[in-house]
Amino acid sequence: MDIRYFAWMRERIGTGHETVETQAGTVAELxxxxxxxxxxxxxxxxxxxxxxxxxxxDLVEFDAALTGAREVAFFPPMTGx
Amino acid sequence: xxxxxxxxxxxxxELNAFTTRVAGAGAIVSFTGITRDVASGDLQxxxxxxxxxMTEKALGKIRHEALDRFDLTDAMIIHRHGRxxxxxxxxxxxxxxxxxxxxxxxxxxxxxxxxxxxxxxxxEVTGAGAEWVSxxxxxxxxxxxx
Numbered sequence: 001m002d003i004r005y006f007a008w009m010r011e012r013i014g015t016g017h018e019t020v021e022t023q024a025g026t027v028a029e030l031x032x033x034x035x036x037x038x039x040x041x042x043x044x045x046x047x048x049x050x051x052x053x054x055x056x057x058d059l060v061e062f063d064a065a066l067t068g069a070r071e072v073a074f075f076p077p078m079t080g081x
Numbered sequence: 082x083x084x085x086x087x088x089x090x091x092x093x094x095e096l097n098a099f100t101t102r103v104a105g106a107g108a109i110v111s112f113t114g115i116t117r118d119v120a121s122g123d124l125q126x127x128x129x130x131x132x133x134x135m136t137e138k139a140l141g142k143i144r145h146e147a148l149d150r151f152d153l154t155d156a157m158i159i160h161r162h163g164r165x166x167x168x169x170x171x172x173x174x175x176x177x178x179x180x181x182x183x184x185x186x187x188x189x190x191x192x193x194x195x196x197x198x199x200x201x202x203x204x205e206v207t208g209a210g211a212e213w214v215s216x217x218x219x220x221x222x223x224x225x226x227x
Contacts, residue, residue, distance in 0.1 A: 006132055007202035008213050057135035059198065073132060073200075077216035080160065080201035081114055081172060081192055 001066075003034065005044075006075035009051065012044035027053045028062040030072060045074075052077055082155075083140045085131065087163040092173055099157050103177035106154040110184040111175040112192055118167045125206045129162045129171065132200035136160075143194040150227075151187040153178050158191065160201065193223045 003018050010016045020037075024030035035042045045051065053060055054073040066072070082099075084090075092113050100109055116127045144156050153176050160172040174195070176187035203214040 004132070006200065007130055007204075054132070054135055054200070057132070057138050059139075073135070075132070075200065076202065076213065077221075078197050078200055079203045079214045079216050079220075080199040081196040 001030075001069065002071040004071060004073040006073065008076055009044055009074050013038075013040050022066075024066055026062070026066060027055065027060060027064050027072065030066060031062065031074075050076055082157040083137060083144060084157075084159045085133075085136050085140070086159070086161060089161070089169065090159055090173075092170055095157070095159060095173065096175060099155070099175050099177070103155045106177035107179045108181040108184040109175060109177045110181070110188040111173060112188050113173045114171040116165045116167050116169045116171055119205055119207055121207065121209075123208045124167045125208065127165045127167070127169075127171070128204040128206060128211070129165065130202045130204070131160075131162045135200045136162075139199045140195070143191060143198060146194070147176065147187045147190050150190065151176075151178065152180065152183040153187045156187060156191060158195065160195070160199070162201065190227055193220075193227065196220045197224065 001020055001022055003020055005013050005016050022030055022033055024033055031045055035045045051074055055064055055069045056071055096111055118124045140158050144158055147156050156176045158174050174188055174191045176184045178184040197220045204211050
């Protein structure tokens with residue numbers, strides 16, 4: 001599965017893209033797996049209220065299923081406009 | 082029409098082209114967003130990161146939602162990314178309708194959704210360093226109006 005990071009999530013983790021093997025059923029389960037990858041990951045995901053997630057480029061809640069998902073992205077709340 | 086680009090654009094020319102495309106609409110409302118200087122007045126640049134692919138998808142959805150909800154003839158969004166100086170145009174939206182109230186509401190709706198539902202992240206670069214702009218609670222609350 002392709003994992004993308006943006007803004008300070010990207011900076012904290014040290015990369016904007018990584019590929020992972022996962023059996024996670026939901027975004028929340030995937031986050032737990034990612035946190036175990038390194039201290040940087042653990043720190044980046046430490047405050048979930050400051051993070052948003054997208055599955056295949058659609059904004060989702062953390063309990064969203066990952067069935068058939070190819071790309072999951074994590075980023076801070078958006079600041080467009 | 083949705084456009085996401087790094088290059089500067091001419092707001093007047095875009096608005097004129099939109100006006101031509103929606104000939105007969107009766108009312109057009111436009112909003113232009115400009116890079117604001119920081120309180121200390123030493124903004125060196127505003128860097129805008131985005132999520133290519135999702136950005137276009139999200140803007141398309143927001144535009145369609147506006148067309149569904151309001152009596153609009155058409156709506157357009159142009160949003161830049163990359164490195165901008167203070168005073169540069171970041172983005173614009175325009176809506177066309179038979180009636181001005183719907184055009185105003187449509188543009189207001191587009192802006193509220195664009196602020197917190199389109200994957201852009203701003204970072205202010207000043208003499209003191211670079212800092213990500215935090216989302217405001219009021220931006221999220223603004224969505225409850227709709």
